[in-house]
Amino acid sequence: MTDVIVIGGGAAGWSAALAATQAGASVKLFEKLPDSGGSSAMSGGCLAFAGTDLQHTQGVSDSPDLLFRDLMDVGQEQNDPALVRTYCDAQLATCDWLRDIGVRFSPVIETASGQSVPRVHTVDPADAVRTLKAAAERTERLTYQADRPVAALETDTAGRVAGVRLADGSIERADRGVVLASGGFAKNAELLERYAPHYAKAVFVAGAGSQGDGLQMGLELGADLRDMDYVKGTFGKHPTDETNDHSLQAVYKGAIAVNQDGRRFVDESISYKLLGDAVMAQPWHTAYQIMDQGIFDTGDDRVRILDFGRRLEEGLFYVGASLRELAAQIEIDPDDLAATVERYNAAVDAGHDPDFGRTHLVHKHGRLRRIETAPFYAYPSTAVVFGTYCGLRIDPQARVLRTDGGPIAGLFAAGEVTGGFHGAAYMTGSALGKAIVFGRIAGTEAGRA
Ligand SMILES: Cc1cc2nc3c(=O)[nH]c(=O)nc-3n(C[C@H](O)[C@H](O)[C@H](O)COP(=O)(O)OP(=O)(O)OC[C@H]3O[C@@H](n4cnc5c(N)ncnc54)[C@H](O)[C@@H]3O)c2cc1C
Structure with missing residues (x-):
């Protein structure tokens, strides 16, 4: 029984x-x-x-x-x-x-x-x-x-x-x-x-x-x-790499997300499920998480979604000595990417993001960082439904x-x-x-x- x-x-x-x-x-x-x-x-x-x-x-x-x-x-x-x-x-x-x-x-x-x-x-x-x-x-x-x-x-x-x-x-x-x-x-x-x-x-x-x-x-x-x-996907999945099931959340350490036009499209601090919705609405359903060396150094190898070093070793990041060089690698107009980062840095300095109202790294936590120290990194990202x-x-x-x-x-x-x-x-x-x-x-x- x-x-x-x-x-x-x-x-x-x-x-x-x-x-x-x-x-x-x-x-x-x-x-x-x-x-x-x-x-x-x-x-x-x-x-x-x-x-x-x-x-x-x-x-x-x-x-x-x-x-x-x-x-x-x-x-x-x-x-x-x-x-x-x-x-x-x-x-x-x-x-x-x-x-x-x-x-x-x-x-x-x-x-x-x-x-x-x-x-x-x-x-x-x-x-x-x-x-x-x-x-x-x-x-x-x-x-x-x-x-x-x-x-x-x-x-x-x-x-x-x-x-x-x-x-x-x-x-x-x-x-x-x-x-x-x-x-x-x-x-x-x-x-x-x-x-x-x-x-x-x-x-x-x-x-x-x-x-x-x-x-x-x-x-x-x-x-x-x-x-x-x-039903929502999680932002931050590499679109073609099959070795990493997990997403990467460089945005929560201060990266910005830009689409193939080199433009930001969202407040990057919101739930990665809402970021998933946002990336699905972009051309090719893909974006790049863009960061500099300072942000890269805050990665955490104990946490899969923040383990930037491992993804770099696996060859999944694009790396450029300048933003323009990075833009060329990811086929974004260099002027557009440079202008987006410049505008974002100005928003960080002013403490006011006029485009998307981002105030924190993640949710209501963490101070925003400028993207300014070479080299610069781009991680291709789409949404993954877990x-x-x-x-x-x-x-x-x-x-x-x-x-x-x-x-x-x-x-x-x-x-x-x-x-x-x-x-x-x-x-x-x-x-x-x-x-x-x-x-x-x-x-x-x-x-x-
Ligand atoms: C890669 C990945 C990472 C994730 N990371 C996190 C995380 O860190 N934190 C978090 O909160 N959530 C995370 N999630 C989501 C979370 O893991 C799941 O929502 C949760 O574990 C679901 O648990 P569950 O027991 O309901 O279902 P499951 O763990 O999927 O278990 C369901 C079981 O039922 C069995 N089953 C199905 N149909 C039948 C049937 N007809 N008869 C008998 N058995 C059946 C299945 O085979 C399976 O073994 C992640 C998901 C994935 C895939």
């Missing part, structure tokens, strides 16, 4: 499985692929937590309330405040929960999208998923089956979700509930065309299982959807809601299959954070249902 079935073994699924076993439930986790991990295991491992001892040790003053304000701000108030509040209230205890099972955090990093103070807590993502799985296995209440895709949800005569049908046709029953933790749909061309046609030319990097299976299963039972208009961050509507107990607002009995969801938490854009660390925080809530709620 199984109490709880979890569909998918990423950060959300393993968090749900562990929490459900800790609530005393017997749990079965079905993973579609031969190995679990999903997008979670290949992610940057950044988690948005606020008010931790790590921040305190590093002299960072933060709080769940400030996190709440930042998340609502980044989401342009389109996110569900009840979900955001739930995350903010639960994240500190969840951070401790992870530490208690052996997840290790690196020092908090300075530069991240949408944060008014540094709050990115980094983990080795594959190791964190393995640690969650190992902790669930240690409870001896878990059965794990890989290579077993779930095809559909099964309901009883009262319409309550009572189990699942696997792809081989077999039925598995769950007495207390089913947790959908099957990730997003960044690998499903049809769903992308339906919900994110504006990203047709972007690069897509996500777990192979991100096919939107859970989204479709929820829809079949009348689930409501949230944030479907806000995840879809929209989907099934849930309530603070992670219950999946129908379009009439009522819960679908027996059905919980967590992680990237859900919508409503991010709203219009995304703060660094909030997707992996959401997967773990709401995975834990879903597992706890289903486990004691």
Whole structure:
């Protein structure tokens, strides 16, 4: 007899499985692929937590309330405040929960999208998923089956979700509930065309299982959807290099972004998801992050998105002894690039950017820097869709809601299959954070249902 079935073994699924076993439930986790991990295991491992001892040790003053304000701000108030509040209230205890099972955090990093103070807590993502799985296995209440895709949800005569049908046709029953933790749909061309046609030319990097299976299963039972208009890519992906899955955020250290006409087109300090939208609207869906040696020297080899040195070694930067020489290499009119940088430097000096209103390096953090010391660098950048961050509507107990607002009995969801938490854009660390925080809530709620 199984109490709880979890569909998918990423950060959300393993968090749900562990929490459900800790609530005393017997749990079965079905993973579609031969190995679990999903997008979670290949992610940057950044988690948005606020008010931790790590921040305190590093002299960072933060709080769940400030996190709440930042998340609502980044989401342009389109996110569900009840979900955001739930995350903010639960994240500190969840951070401790992870530490208690052996997840290790690196020092908090300075530069991240949408944060008014540094709050990115980094983990080795594959190791964190393995640690969650190992902790669930240690409870001896878990059965794990890989290579077993779930095809559909099964309901009883009262319409309550009572189990699942696997792809081989077999039925598995769950007495207390089913947790959908099957990730997003960044690998499903049809769903992308339906919900994110504006990203047709972007690069897509996500777990192979991100096919939107859970989204479709929820829809079949009348689930409501949230944030479907806000699928966004992350700015800063090299358009042709396939060795680096991650983006590079030189803009958050002071670089500017210019298009093929040599013009800036956006306030570079905003969420890299909004920068993703902006770059998709430029000619060839591409821009260059332009910086000088002074900005280059502030790169950080501990943080993938700021590791300028590694990308230089890999030959991905254009380097010019002067701005004009750099412009010639990237086929931008040298006069146009020089004029853009001159105008930007004047804006930095004046403390007023008349073109785009940029006031900080990133969000409300960091002083702008002039671009003036040779050599100069250009990093070609388009947008990469790492995840879809929209989907099934849930309530603070992670219950999946129908379009009439009522819960679908027996059905919980967590992680990237859900919508409503991010709203219009995304703060660094909030997707992996959401997967773990709401995975834990879903597992706890289903486990004691
Ligand atoms: C390269 C990259 C970098 C990222 N970096 C960050 C970051 O630093 N910080 C951050 O906050 N976010 C980041 N993200 C986003 C974040 O990692 C994801 O949103 C989050 O990890 C999703 O977790 P999940 O558990 O919901 O889904 P996943 O981790 O994708 O797990 C879903 C699992 O469900 C399985 N599955 C799917 N369908 C079925 C089915 N029918 N039956 C059974 N199993 C199924 C999948 O195979 C997969 O194993 C990044 C994403 C990528 C790709």
